Amino acid sequence: MSSWSHIIKGFTSYLKVERSLSKHTVESYKRDVTKLYDFIAEHHNEKPPDRVGENDLFEFVQTLSKTGVQKTTLNRTISGIKTFYKYLVLENYIEQNPAELLETSAVPRKFPDALSHDEVMKLINAVDLSANNGTRNRAILETLYGCGVRVTELVTLKISNLRLDQGYIIITGKGNKQRLVPIGKEASKWIKFYLEERNHTKVNDSARDILFLNNRGNGLSREMIFLMVRKTAAAAGLQKKISPHTLRHSFATELLKNGADLRAIQDMLGHESITTTEIYFELDSSHLKESLLQFHPRFK
Helix, strand or coil, X not given: CCCHHHHHHHHHHHHHHCCCCCHHHHHHHHHHHHHHHHHHHHHCCXXXXXXXXXXXXXXXXXXXXXXXXXXXXXXXXXHHHHHHXXXXXXXXXXCCCCCCCCCCCCCCCCCCCCCCHHHXXXXXXXXXXXXXXXHHHHHHHHHHHHHCCCHHHHHCCEHHHEEHHHCEEEEECHHHCEEEEECCHHHHHHHHHHHHHHCCCCCCHHHCCECCECCCCCECCHHHHHHHXXXXXXXXXXXXXCCHHHXXXXXXXXXXXXXXXXXXXXXXXXXXXXXXXXXXXXXXXHHHHHHHHHHCCCCC
8 A cells, every 4th residue: 555645646646647636625625635645644543544433533523623723624624534544445545435434514415417419429529530640539438428437437448348249348447346337339430440540559568458648658548538638628618617528428319318227327337326326317307497497387
């Protein structure tokens, strides 16, 4: 396990690059995690992050609460710690999240951002195919939207797990669990185009089976995917805050709006619990309610 300082540095980079948080917010999150580190160092002999358990975190929150901090400050600190441990899971530092049961005061549930199909097409068509890596970037966007995969799943996608002629790919998700995800004609077509180009480029032995590569013949990082999506969104003139996660959310909401079964969406997204997938149903229900309020005479 890496040192606290190394992990906090990586966490800060994640907040800046992948989450696109403001400098002020990043510093606040960093202070929250530093408070936790100081507490662990004082009371638990600098126990590494992967050995910090639920009881340690509850003790930290109780100790902080007893200092008389405002409720909003306590809530923000808890939020920062929860974000930190989600990052540790994302980076495979830990398998189980000890911060899941930490609770803050009730806040309105935030629905995931999603793009309309037209907005997605505008984004995808903004890729400059004549530029270096243009075909690769088009294939990446088609895969993100067409399969709803997570960024980590995309950058670790293996050529040996492609079953394009059969119409699906094998995704390795959280906990190294594999699932079959259908892949549409467009995503399949652009992956095949990219593979033709890839055959004529230098590939390092360690990345021989990795699908999407950088200019040095190695696998892409999550940060590179985020930056590519952001740059393409700017070229498309889209004003929304867009990330690879936005395309995953768009994939799910588009399926639901067109009548897909919630359980099927859960399987394709790789959600452990159906309750995680249900947020898309709530999002769609909210849209339906708005339409009723606007158009149905008995709801006006």
